Amino acid sequence: MLTLTENACSIVKRYTDHPETPDDAGLRITSTPEAQLAVTAADEPVAGDHLVEQDGARVYLDPVAAQQLDDKVLDAGVDETGNIQFGLLAQA
Secondary structure (H helix, E strand, C coil): CCEECHHHHHHHHHHHCCCCCCCCCEEEEEECCCCCEEEEEECCCCCCCEEEEECCEEEEECHHHHHHCCCEEEEEEECCCCCEEEEEEECC
16 A cells, blocks of 8 residues: 655645645545546545555545555655655665
């Protein structure tokens, strides 16, 4: 199952730790027809999503993304212009 680095957990929680944000909010990773992955903010899961919850951070995966990311680690960081960058690492 996908795991998250400490940086990824912090960034996901940054999106969802607001009083007006629904309790089930998190990030959602979906597969595209081009076999790429897309990351978006989500107020709640979509039917069929897999939940990865780690240290208070929620990530929803569509079924195809869940299969693709089963042995991966999600990392995240902020670049010099303030943009969030996500990356995938192999699990050890």
